[in-house]
Amino acid sequence: MEFLAAHPWLLAPAIFFARVTDVSLGTFRTIIVFRGYRLLATAIGFVEVMIWVAAAGQVFSHLDSWYLTVAYAGGFACGNYVGMWLESHIAIGREMVRAISFSEKGHLAQRLRDQGYRVVELSGNADHQPVEVVLIIEQRRAVDALIATIRREDPQAIYTVSDVKSAYHPDALSTDKPLFNAGWRVIGKRK
Numbered sequence: 663m664e665f666l667a668a669h670p671w672l673l674a675p676a677i678f679f680a681r682v683t684d685v686s687l688g689t690f691r692t693i694i695v696f697r698g699y700r701l702l703a704t705a706i707g708f709v710e711v712m713i714w715v716a717a718a719g720q721v722f723s724h725l726d727s728w729y730l731t732v733a734y735a736g737g738f739a740c741g742n743y744v745g746m747w748l749e750s751h752i753a754i755g756r757e758m759v760r761a762i763s764f765s766e767k768g769h770l771a772q773r774l775r776d777q778g779y780r781v782v783e784l785s786g787n788a789d790h791q792p793v794e795v796v797l798i799i800e801q802r803r804a805v806d807a808l809i810a811t812i813r814r815e816d817p818q819a820i821y822t823v824s825d826v827k828s829a830y831h832p833d834a835l836s837t838d839k840p841l842f843n844a845g846w847r848v849i850g851k852r853k
Contacts, residue, residue: 674733680717681737684710689745697755698827753802761812761821763794771796773815799829
């Protein structure tokens, strides 16, 4: 902090970037709390508050410098965006993709299985027309590829995507390929 006292013109950018960092971590932490990653959220929260105390302390000790308050507020605003961007690129968790195929052939589920996806297939009717309903739980980072496959295999299919907080895999459905590939991210995950 003595360096910043000797170079006060660096204090505003330091506060701005500290706030971007701690608010980004806070936004990311809030999202992963919803997904059930308690241990990871706790560690991120610790770092987040350490950074916040340093930034807020500098602003409170220099209340006569309005530009530090502006840097603090600007860092907060920017940090929200950066946190959402960060979370979307790390893409922790799973999502459920539901696709409804109106195709006469009704083979979307089989075509997805042939490409290695674990698919639940349901039959239904829409306006007295048979439809095929396909349900797939997939890692978030792989959902874009899955949607591209659905669009390629059945361009008329309707699909929705929603978050999955927990997915259970009964032994009766066990195959060589797991329902989801958890990897290192499962550490601290709520069971």
